[in-house]
Amino acid sequence: MDLRYVSGNNYQLTLTLYFDAINGSPGALDNDLTAGIFDKATNRSMQDVVLPLVENTYVAYTNPACTSPSLSTRKLVYRSVVQLAPTTYNGAQGYYVAVERCCRNNGISNIVGPGESGQTFYLEFPAVLRNGQLFRDSTPRIFPPLSDYACLGELFYYDFGGQDPDGDSLVYELATPLNGYSSTRVPKPATATAAPYPTIQWGTGRGEQNQIPGTPTLTINRRTGRLQVRPTELGLFVFGIRCSEYRNKVKIGETRRDFQLKVIMCPTNAEPTITAQAQVGRATYRPGRDTIRLVPGGNPCVRLRFTDADNASALSLSLQPVNFTGPLPSISLLQGMVRAAGMPDTLVSQLCFPTCFDTKGQVYYLNVIVADNGCSLPKRDTVQLAIIAQPVPTHVPVLTSVPTLMQDNSTPLVIRVAPGSVYEATLTATDADNDPLTLTAAGTGFDMAAAGMRFVPTNGNGRATGLFRWEASCAAALLQQMEVTFRVQESTCYPQPQVQVVRFEVVSPDTLAFLPPNIITPGNHDGKNDEFTLPTLPPDFCDNRFATIKIFSRWGNEVYSSADRNFRWDGGGRPAGVYFYLIEYTNKRRFKGMLTLAPAYQ
Incomplete structure (x- = not known):
């Protein structure tokens, strides 16, 4: 059985029963089975769950060419959804599920009275509320069926392990199959009886650690679930396995499996x-x-x-x-x-x-x-x-450029270009081993093409070149700092790529120092400083453009304004004295200053 968490308080309970289609009684192929859920601490019944048959298929042999008419197995799947409310299923010791059904095959060789022995399918699971916290667990599942037979005197091995959807640790060990309380008189109880469950009675010479006669007898790897036995007797043998589930080194549940292994006489097979x-x-x-x-x-x-x-x-x-x-x-x-x-x-x-x-x-x-x-x-x-x-020796490829973009430290080289300008560089990579080289260029966090950049490589053995071209634009200026990683990669066993990071910036064109005049003398008509003009005003740069100039009296009254960067102000007949100007650009950049309007006698 397995119990899988679905959502909310819903869990899916599945019983997978492998039915012996040769030795099993057709009347024992049920359309449904009833599972009982019990409190492990008190054995108190919590609820009964009817599991309808939802799948009935044949199990294929590992090697179809080895098919034997003495062995045929059906896979019967019984399934239902059950609700496990945290307010109810919070017992510290957890819970168990049991399904009882009688009887086993008459032909089983290693137990006493097989035709009168029952079966109890058993599963333990933890509380869904532990220490006041929801505890979600899906028990181990997807155990492979045992569809093959074993050959007398030949080593038989099979990976019998399961998988845990929560990544919990699984430990496997041999266990005596449970008999339970079903009987020939009541082969299919309406409800399961609470534990403890009686076990089957081993035949002479058989026991939990010697379930199948063999040299070696049946064993299972504790970590992998790999079965191994070299049978020394013909027959049909039942065996039991317990799979314990651990989380953080604490056992939280277990699943028991009963199975049959048929040992037959096989043709002699020589080892390759x-x-x-x-x-x-x-x-x-x-x-x-x-x-x-x-x-x-x-x-x-x-x-x-x-x-x-x-x-x-x-x-x-x-x-x-x-x-x-x-x-x-x-x-x-x-x-x-x-x-x-x-x-x-x-x-x-x-x-x-x-x-x-x-x-x-x-x-x-x-x-x-x-x-x-x-x-x-x-x-x-x-x-x-x-x-x-031994590894193939290799040389590190060398990356150069004209003009130089390379430097020996980890600080990116900075290239500054005015908008409207074109920058080009040719990169060359060489390799002493003549290994195939690949040159690439990639922008960090930006689209090179959108920034006006293009890189065209010509790759080859031992040498590769690449042309980098940048048409600087105002769109690129909005990106501020743009870092491009140039890389040369060699196709060899242990490549050692060479990388150079270059930072590109769009900057304002160089201008003369902005030194506006601080006095004008329009009244003396000497042709010098007759007007207030600003020929060295910083130029327009992309979206950063001249917006306006305003001139104010010493009392804060606006006496002049203009949106023309080529304005000319001769005082406008204003009285001599001190005035103030404010120049604004579209990006809120400002220039402020004081201007003296000289009297006419000067």
């Missing part, structure tokens, strides 16, 4: 074999003794030979890195058939490491695995390669 040869003409690679050394300019490939003693055996290769991550070598032939009509006895493949493979001074281990198509599970052979690979 694989060997490696580091270089043509050299002896066979010896795992544990030899090391493959990859050097620049050397042969990066290993020859693989793999075969199988069985007739018409389909073989496939796979790679498994042991102590590293990153790009894996390529394989020229991944699969093929041996010892069939028109087919060779041995297959040959080339395993080639990428040019950039670098073990960083360590020994990397790579498993090369060959698997056959034997039933019920393929057999494998592994050759472990030990590799030391």
Whole structure:
């Protein structure tokens, strides 16, 4: 079973039942089952939930070619939505769900009275309100079905682990299946009985840690859920697994699984074999003794030979890195058939490491695995390669420009240009290794094209050039500081890009110092300082334009105004004395000053 949080107080309760379509009784295929929810601390019944059958399908074999008429499994899914209110489900020890149903298959070999033994499907979940806080949890789910059989005397393995949608830790262990209180007399109880539940009775020589006769007997990996057994007896065997759920190292729930494994007599299947040869003409690679050394300019490939003693055996290769991550070598032939009509006895493949493979001074281990198509599970052979690979030496590319945009410190170079001007620079990148080079230019937080900038690169091996052109405009002036990152990138194993950041600014054209006159003498008619004019007034700059000039008497009365930047004021017949002027631009920039109007005798 699994309990999945949906929304609000709604949870989805699902029971997935794998039904033995060969040995199971057709009358036991129910249209619905009833689950009981109980308080774990008191075993008090909280509610009953009817789970209708919503799915009925057959489970496929891992390898369809291994299909056996003695094993057929149906997947039955029962599901319903249940409400778990925080005001009700807040018990400190949590809750459990149980579904009881009788009976098990008569043909089960490892328990006493299988045809009279019941089943109890069991799930624990935490309170939805813990320490006054909502606690959302979806229990582990998506456990794979066990649709395969095991072969007598052959190692059987299966990844039986589940997934947790909350990322909680899962721990797997063997558990004795629960029998419960259902019986042949009452095979399908209307409601489940509260715990504790009696367990099944193991047959002679069997127990929780020895559920299936084998060497080794059934085991499960605590962290991965991988099952393993080498059966020593034929038969149909039931086994139990408990999956505990932990969050922050605290157990919050568990899920129990009962399953069956059928052990049959299988045709003899020989193991495939694989060997490696580091270089043509050299002896066979010896795992544990030899090391493959990859050097620049050397042969990066290993020859693989793999075969199988069985007739018409389909073989496939796979790679498994042991102590590293990153790009894996390529394989020229991944699969093929041996010892069939028109087919060779041995297959040959080339395993080639990428040019950039670098073990960083360590020994990397790579498993090369060959698997056959034997039933019920393929057999494998592994050759472990030990590799030391040296990196290809490389030089750092050099980036230059005319005029210079490069400098040796981290402070961006600043280029200032007046609006309407055009700025051009040619960038050149070179590489001593003749590696392919790519030049790029990118604006930081602005569109280069909208700012009037264009960069046209010509990339190549060992050399790349790029023309940068900027038509400075008033639109660019609104962007204020614009930073462009020029980058040269080499296509090599371990690229070392070179970067230069340049800041571009649109500035006002240079002008003479603005020094307005502070006295005019219109009354003496000597042709000097007869009028108040401002020929050195700062020029208009994009949207920053001259707006107006106003002249005031010493008492604050406006005596003159003009919106013409080429204005001329001769005093207008005003009496001599001190006046004040105010010049305003459209961007609110102001100039203020004092002007003396001299008497006529001067």
